[in-house]
Amino acid sequence: MTATKIPLLSLKKQQQKIGEQLRRAALRVLDSGVFIMGPEVKAFETEFAAALGSRFAMGVSNGTDALRVALEACGVGPGDEVVVPSFTFIATATAVSAVGAKPVFADVDERTLTITAQTVRKALTPRTKAVIPVHLFGQPVDMDPLLKLAREKGLAVVEDCAQAHLTAYKGRTVGTIGDCGAFSFYPSKNLGAAGDAGAVLAQDEKRAELCRQLRNCGRETGGPAYRHVRVGQNCRLDELQAAMLRVKLAHLREWTDARRAAAGRYLDGLKGLPLRLPELGSGGDKHTFHLFVVRCQRRDELAKHLSERGIGNGVYYPIPIHRQPAYEKLAPKAGSLPVTEAACATALALPLFPELAPAEIDEVCAAVREFFGK
Numbered sequence: 040m041t042a043t044k045i046p047l048l049s050l051k052k053q054q055q056k057i058g059e060q061l062r063r064a065a066l067r068v069l070d071s072g073v074f075i076m077g078p079e080v081k082a083f084e085t086e087f088a089a090a091l092g093s094r095f096a097m098g099v100s101n102g103t104d105a106l107r108v109a110l111e112a113c114g115v116g117p118g119d120e121v122v123v124p125s126f127t128f129i130a131t132a133t134a135v136s137a138v139g140a141k142p143v144f145a146d147v148d149e150r151t152l153t154i155t156a157q158t159v160r161k162a163l164t165p166r167t168k169a170v171i172p173v174h175l176f177g178q179p180v181d182m183d184p185l186l187k188l189a190r191e192k193g194l195a196v197v198e199d200c201a202q203a204h205l206t207a208y209k210g211r212t213v214g215t216i217g218d219c220g221a222f223s224f225y226p227s228k229n230l231g232a233a234g235d236a237g238a239v240l241a242q243d244e245k246r247a248e249l250c251r252q253l254r255n256c257g258r259e260t261g262g263p264a265y266r267h268v269r270v271g272q273n274c275r276l277d278e279l280q281a282a283m284l285r286v287k288l289a290h291l292r293e294w295t296d297a298r299r300a301a302a303g304r305y306l307d308g309l310k311g312l313p314l315r316l317p318e319l320g321s322g323g324d325k326h327t328f329h330l331f332v333v334r335c336q337r338r339d340e341l342a343k344h345l346s347e348r349g350i351g352n353g354v355y356y357p358i359p360i361h362r363q364p365a366y367e368k369l370a371p372k373a374g375s376l377p378v379t380e381a382a383c384a385t386a387l388a389l390p391l392f393p394e395l396a397p398a399e400i401d402e403v404c405a406a407v408r409e410f411f412g413k
């Protein structure tokens with residue numbers, strides 16, 4: 040096997056740069072003796088909301104719980120249907136199942152690889168209660184037509200922003216556009232903790248308090264310790280993770296700019312090849328490139344060619360959710376999600392992380408060009 044020269048993702052350089060700050064923050068928490076629902080979580084929630092232009096942010100234990108809490112806070116429960124893409128990480132659908140509702144799969148758009156008002160409309164039934172637009176890979180969903188449809192049909196909109204920290208749609212930060220935004224801080228995400236973590240954004244005060252209760256065993260904020268006003272779960276963000284996130288949040292803008300600069304260099308370097316390329320975004324739209332995903336008809340051959348040259352690559356996602364054994368029973372009829380199926384057969388992620396050097400990007404582009412004999 041060839042040793043990896045340019046990894047798909049590496050956190051090493053980031054750790055070298057901010058390791059000391061992280062260690063100091065971790066020690067601050069350890070020395071404080073406060074580990075749950077203390078000042079770090081409170082400060083992170085304030086800072087994260089401010090960075091994204093949100094009224095409220097509520098820390099939770101991971102991105103899946105963020106989606107689950109958001110859905111529950113929007114009144115989604117047993118007997119309801121929620122429209123989701125099938126071309127996404129499985130948590131988008133499992134969060135729906137976790138609240139007792141049924142995920143219904145909509146196809147994605149050929150250009151953005153995200154659901155649209157048109158594809159969602161086809162999946163609506165009288166039981167549809169909500170829709171989850173996923174800003175996949177950092178690409179914003181076309182939200183305006185989707186919001187219009189949601190308003191017309193009385194649907195809640197929960198944005199899945201697990202891969203889209205600071206992504207913008209027409210100048211607005213995603214996660215602040217729908218009824219709730221759900222974020223993951225899994226370590227490899229654009230903003231990653233030192234373990235599992237997540238957050239929910241809400242703009243409505245009552246809904247924000249509902250999220251706080253749902254993540255904290257059904258307790259009212261500021262209420263007595265053993266009084267529970269609803270059936271909630273324990274899915275709190277902890278102090279250590281909040282402290283790690285505060286250190287990294289201060290770098291998020293700079294890292295996002297670096298991701299976009301790297302993507303821009305790829306777009307130049309890969310021009311003219313038989314590849315479908317992502318777009319940087321214009322008119323206030325801003326892709327934040329959690330992953331740089333190209334589409335190639337000879338995807339598996341290209342992946343092999345790159346791996347043989349020590350260039351990391353990855354398939355996101357090889358199997359659509361509606362074809363997963365876990366969701367066999369909910370599979371729509373064969374051929375009803377053609378763009379999703381095509382994306383799973385052609386999508387390939389190339390190395391991209393903020394510290395990736397321009398020379399490394401050029402080397403990846405040269406290897407891709409070599410593959411096509413150009």
Ligand SMILES: Cc1ncc(COP(=O)(O)O)c(C=O)c1O
Pocket residue numbers: 101102103104127128130131173199201202222223224225235236237
């Ligand atoms: C699109 C999407 N939704 C939801 C999640 C779930 O987040 P977590 O792994 O933090 O539970 C992830 C990430 O893993 C994701 O990529």
